[in-house]
Amino acid sequence: MGIVVQKYGGSSVADATGIKRVAQRIVNTRKQGHDVVVVVSAMGDTTDELRDLAEQVTPLPPPRELDMLLTAGERMSMALVAMAIAQLGHKAQSFTGSQAGVITDSVHGKAKIIDISPGRIEQAIADGAIAIVAGFQGVSQDTKDVTTLGRGASDTTAVALAAALGADVCEIYTDVAGVFTADPRIVPAARKLDRVSTEEMLEMAASGAKILHLRCVEYARRYDVPIHVRTSFDTVEGTWILPDHRSGENPMEQAIIAGVAHDRSEAKITVVGVPDKVGEAARIFETLASSEVNIDMVVQNVSAAATGLTDISFTLPREDGQSAMGALARIQDEVGYDKLLYDDQIGKVSLIGAGMRSHPGITAKFFSALASAGVNIGMISTSEIRISVIVDEGQIDTAVQATHTAFDLDATEVEAVVYGGTGR
Numbered sequence: 001m002g003i004v005v006q007k008y009g010g011s012s013v014a015d016a017t018g019i020k021r022v023a024q025r026i027v028n029t030r031k032q033g034h035d036v037v038v039v040v041s042a043m044g045d046t047t048d049e050l051r052d053l054a055e056q057v058t059p060l061p062p063p064r065e066l067d068m069l070l071t072a073g074e075r076m077s078m079a080l081v082a083m084a085i086a087q088l089g090h091k092a093q094s095f096t097g098s099q100a101g102v103i104t105d106s107v108h109g110k111a112k113i114i115d116i117s118p119g120r121i122e123q124a125i126a127d128g129a130i131a132i133v134a135g136f137q138g139v140s141q142d143t144k145d146v147t148t149l150g151r152g153a154s155d156t157t158a159v160a161l162a163a164a165l166g167a168d169v170c171e172i173y174t175d176v177a178g179v180f181t182a183d184p185r186i187v188p189a190a191r192k193l194d195r196v197s198t199e200e201m202l203e204m205a206a207s208g209a210k211i212l213h214l215r216c217v218e219y220a221r222r223y224d225v226p227i228h229v230r231t232s233f234d235t236v237e238g239t240w241i242l243p244d245h246r247s248g249e250n251p252m253e254q255a256i257i258a259g260v261a262h263d264r265s266e267a268k269i270t271v272v273g274v275p276d277k278v279g280e281a282a283r284i285f286e287t288l289a290s291s292e293v294n295i296d297m298v299v300q301n302v303s304a305a306a307t308g309l310t311d312i313s314f315t316l317p318r319e320d321g322q323s324a325m326g327a328l329a330r331i332q333d334e335v336g337y338d339k340l341l342y343d344d345q346i347g348k349v350s351l352i353g354a355g356m357r358s359h360p361g362i363t364a365k366f367f368s369a370l371a372s373a374g375v376n377i378g379m380i381s382t383s384e385i386r387i388s389v390i391v392d393e394g395q396i397d398t399a400v401q402a403t404h405t406a407f408d409l410d411a412t413e414v415e416a417v418v419y420g421g422t423g424r
């Protein structure tokens with residue numbers, strides 16, 4: 001049988017008991033005849049604790065050293081899981097991201113994988129061992145320094161390894177039973193999806209559904225890796241995330257709407273009074289790009305004829321807020337805009353579904369659901385299979401619940417099971 005890559009999140013390996021339970025699960029998979037490669041996250045909230053520790057030492061930890069520190073979290077779990085497997089009488093070897101051949105660029109804190117050469121993992125498999133790999137880390141091709149891939153990126157390590165090893169499946173073990181039509185913490189009547197296309201999952205991840213790291217889904221889509229999201233606390237089937245051409249095996253049965261996602265991590269910047277002439281938007285967004293700021297929604301107003309000025313608003317991760325404001329302030333004279341406004345009391349609510357391509361009226365129904373719930377829309381953006389709105393932060397839950405109900409997504413019986421964790 002083929003290779004199975006399994007990724008266990010922080011809540012699954014939170015303590016010694018969890019580590020032993022996970023080891024048993026890994027051994028069971030091995031006994032079924034699969035070669036098993038495991039990717040682990042740091043135990044529980046270790047990554048946050050290490051961050052806090054760094055901040056107690058210095059308000060601005062040097063990025064190189066912060067990465068060195070944070071990667072220690074995953075190294076603890078990988079060694080402990082390997083020990084627990086050995087205790088069960090099976091061969092296991094742990095590897096850091098660097099040893100596993102995860103080669104990245106040199107952007108500390110959010111490095112991108114540029115290549116994987118998993119020679120040592122293949123060797124371990126050939127030797128009959130279970131390979132345990134530290135998630136969320138790699139080594140820079142240029143500087144040879146240890147890098148991290150961004151919060152939650154152990155998922156990405158797992159899918160990238162699955163692609164490089166030609167694995168049959170990448171199983172992502174987490175603290176909820178699969179992908180739900182909405183966050184069960186907000187909508188108790190959310191339903192578990194049996195399958196969802198990578199295209200839809202990509203939109204859900206980009207819209208703030210925290211179940212999978214965005215880049216992991218991008219990888220899965222590009223390299224055709226099937227993902228099975230499930231809980232490590234139970235043996236029930238979770239959600240299969242399948243390549244688009246395999247997900248709608250019976251298109252008649254495909255749901256129109258896959259789910260409602262929300263995001264509390266964004267902020268909005270408005271550049272007020274931008275001269276309406278060629279090249280201004282390019283200058284603004286080039287500046288943001290060179291500061292490594294990821295932009296989400298962008299809206300430009302029609303310029304007022306009398307003044308020849310326009311406003312440009314965009315959303316971005318709150319954590320990039322300061323560097324974005326700083327970068328924009330430096331080009332104020334050059335661009336000639338009036339002022340900058342910053343608002344982080346916002347949230348994004350998104351409706352996602354491949355079926356909306358062929359069903360008219362989805363936008364109208366979404367907006368009227370929000371209206372009936374008294375939710376005001378601040379910004380709108382759409383893709384072929386997604387509609388997103390920016391609302392006041394305090395109205396996110398109401399907006400998600402109202403939308404979920406309006407699209408008949410509520411289950412009659414509560415089926416969602418949250419097994420633990422903080423949802424981080």
Ligand code: ASP
Pocket residue numbers: 009010041042047048073135136150151152153154155
């Ligand atoms: N431990 C890292 C984090 O907390 C990576 C991960 O869990 O995926 O973000």
Ligand code: MG
Pocket residue numbers: 009152155211424
């Ligand atoms: Mg995660």
